[in-house]
Amino acid sequence: MFRPTWLFTLALSTLAATGGLMAAINSPAPAEAYTDLRYKARKVLGLEKYWLPLPDATKVAGLVPIACPSVADTIVVVTGGQSNATNVIPTLHTAGPQVSVWFEGACYPAADPILGANNSSGSLWSLMGDKLATATGKPVLLINGGLGGTQYADWNDTRSGYLAALTRRIETARAAGYEIDLALWHQGESDALIERDRNVIRTELSTLSEKLLDAMPEAPLYMFQTTKCIGALRANGVEEVRAIQADVVQAHPRMVLGMNTDTLGNDYRWDTCHFNSQGRAEIVRQVVPALVGLLDGRIPDPPEPGPAAIEPGPADAMVSLSSSSG
Secondary structure, eight states: OOOOOOOHHHHHHHHHTTHHHHHHTTSSSSSHHHHHHHHHHHHHHHHOOOOOOOOGGGGGTTTOOOOOOTTTOOEEEEEESSSSGGGGGGSSSBOTEEEEEOOOOOEOOBBSSTTTTTTSSSSSSHHHHHHHHHHHTOEEEEEEOOOTTHHHHHHHHHOOOHHHHHHHHHHHHHHTTOOOOOEEEEOOHHHHOOOOOOHHHHHHHHHHHHHHHSTTTTEEEEEEEOOOOOSSTTTTOHHHHHHHHHHHHHTTTTTTEEGGGGSGGGBBBSSSSSSOOHHHHHHHHHHHHHHHHHTOOOOOOOOOOOOOOOOOOOOOOOOOOOOOOO
């Protein structure tokens, strides 16, 4: 039986006095009401968030590093964001020898679950690297940092260590002679649910974008538009949050408004939020030509949706996630 702690009781009392409790109760769905209540209680009490454990050297225990690709010829791509930028796709992909991952100061094969991101299934990036290497005829080096369920503010909060971990990987790669050519960021689903103050979303995304760009002085930042996830509020995406993403991108000359993955419906996701193998294939199909354009110095228009054919194959099963909120 649940016995509320005095902190929880105090939070409920304070929320009731300020109207926050009724706002949470009147949320569109029970799960969303719980998320909203938990968020408001933490804010009222000034409690620190639970920070996710970061991928570290234990992830490469037993793995053998491979020879790193030539500094002169390699396309270096940084990836990050929340769960759809991690290892959540039920089917695994192993990239060919032209694609590798920089992690803990060494190069490793680009095999799912991809190093640097959390969760334990398949990723967008192994296949993306394969197709980009084929399209350009050059080796691709991935530097990954996605963490499931995170908000923009989490990356800006130094207590989390999230951005520091990714920037350390970038710094060690640059110290080894590599310069970042592209950065890809897929995030927004958690903020679309949790952070109801849209000005906060704008501020936190702007701040995070500037920090990422500072860490990669020459690279364009390709910002996906994404808000669709589990629950009624996000079932078709949240247009006003996508508008904020677009506004932030348009304010900076080195940022590029990327694919709107909210256009991919539930046939492309295994739980109405996280992509399945068909979703991965469609994102890669649309995004790689835009990345080739960026590498050639052209700013591409956001790709138009054009779903790939759904082919029969093993069903995409549910996978275990480090966070349930996207």
